[in-house]
Amino acid sequence: MLLAIDCGNTNTVFSIWDGTRFLCTLRTSTEHQRTADQYFVWFKTLLAHHGIDAKINAVVISSTVPRVVFNLRVLSDRYFNCRPLVVGKPDCRLPVDVRVDAGTQVGPDRLVNTVAGYDLYGGDLIIVDFGTATTFDVVDHDGAYIGGVIAPGVNLSLQALHEAAAALPHIDVTKPDRVIGTNTVDCMQSGVFWGYVGLIDGICERIKAERGRAMKVIATGGLAPLFQQGTDMFDMFEDDLTMHGLTVIHEHNKEG
Ligand SMILES: Nc1ncnc2c1ncn2[C@@H]1O[C@H](COP(=O)(O)OP(=O)(O)OP(=O)(O)O)[C@@H](O)[C@H]1O
Ligand SMILES: CC(C)(CO)[C@@H](O)C(=O)NCCC(=O)O
Numbered sequence: 001m002l003l004a005i006d007c008g009n010t011n012t013v014f015s016i017w018d019g020t021r022f023l024c025t026l027r028t029s030t031e032h033q034r035t036a037d038q039y040f041v042w043f044k045t046l047l048a049h050h051g052i053d054a055k056i057n058a059v060v061i062s063s064t065v066p067r068v069v070f071n072l073r074v075l076s077d078r079y080f081n082c083r084p085l086v087v088g089k090p091d092c093r094l095p096v097d098v099r100v101d102a103g104t105q106v107g108p109d110r111l112v113n114t115v116a117g118y119d120l121y122g123g124d125l126i127i128v129d130f131g132t133a134t135t136f137d138v139v140d141h142d143g144a145y146i147g148g149v150i151a152p153g154v155n156l157s158l159q160a161l162h163e164a165a166a167a168l169p170h171i172d173v174t175k176p177d178r179v180i181g182t183n184t185v186d187c188m189q190s191g192v193f194w195g196y197v198g199l200i201d202g203i204c205e206r207i208k209a210e211r212g213r214a215m216k217v218i219a220t221g222g223l224a225p226l227f228q229q230g231t232d233m234f235d236m237f238e239d240d241l242t243m244h245g246l247t248v249i250h251e252h253n254k255e256g
């Protein structure tokens with residue numbers, strides 16, 4: 001079975017793929033200090049809790065945090081007796097082209113999203129991923145990643161507002177009923193929620209105009225369902241787009 005690991009700047013997700021479906025998905029915070037032994041204790045404990053007996057014999061990793069890859073490699077080697085496939089490394093082949101400025105290191109999560117989006121929906125896509133950053137990945141008609149947009153993540157924006165202004169509390173994002181807030185929290189929620197709705201609509205419209213062609217918009221990431229309530233820009237919502245992309249890349253590299 002395949003262990004797919006998606007390591008973001010905030011959270012790291014492990015999913016077990018049996019070739020047909022994901023048996024389980026486990027989430028932990030991303031910390032580069034975490035050792036292979038610590039990962040394994042956590043992993044084993046939760047698998048036992050869920051009653052899953054998985055024989056892992058392959059590992060595929062996407063990591064936006066280079067430092068964590070070392071311990072994940074040790075985990076694969078020591079506990080699963082295999083060499084992991086790491087997206088973005090020269091020995092990991094992608095089924096799509098990457099057409100960006102020479103020397104640019106595209107985030108592996110964006111490449112994986114591109115592969116997944118093209119596999120599920122074909123080309124001419126905008127993929128919006130609400131993670132630590134909010135990213136827009138633009139996929140050409142032939143599946144190539146051709147660039148995109150990086151905006152500050154929703155929770156990051158709220159955190160920055162709280163840290164920079166003494167009178168502004170820490171709050172979570174929700175959808176306010178009205179735009180005009182009549183107290184501090186409502187004002188902040190409005191700024192972030194409706195501000196991001198404007199950002200989503202504006203950027204997608206401008207990308208479509210710049211490309212001059214019809215494009216489908218796919219939303220993914222923890223906050224996508226919330227923003228779906230404020231915009232009709234999204235054609236599709238995919239819960240586990242990155243995980244799907246990791247399985248596609250694993251298959252592609254098996255094929256010789
Ligand atoms: N209503 C909500 N308010 C705040 N956060 C939410 C809400 N719904 C979901 N989330 C957050 O979404 C996150 C899951 O999103 P996702 O895995 O896409 O990104 P991330 O883990 O935050 O970022 P990264 O992948 O960059 O590490 C969870 O951490 C959860 O806290
Ligand atoms: C933008 C993030 C942080 C989103 O996870 C990640 O994809 C990343 O670190 N990217 C590197 C720069 C780039 O993608 O162009």
Ligand SMILES: [K+]
Nearest residue numbers: 008109131221
């Ligand atoms: K993510």
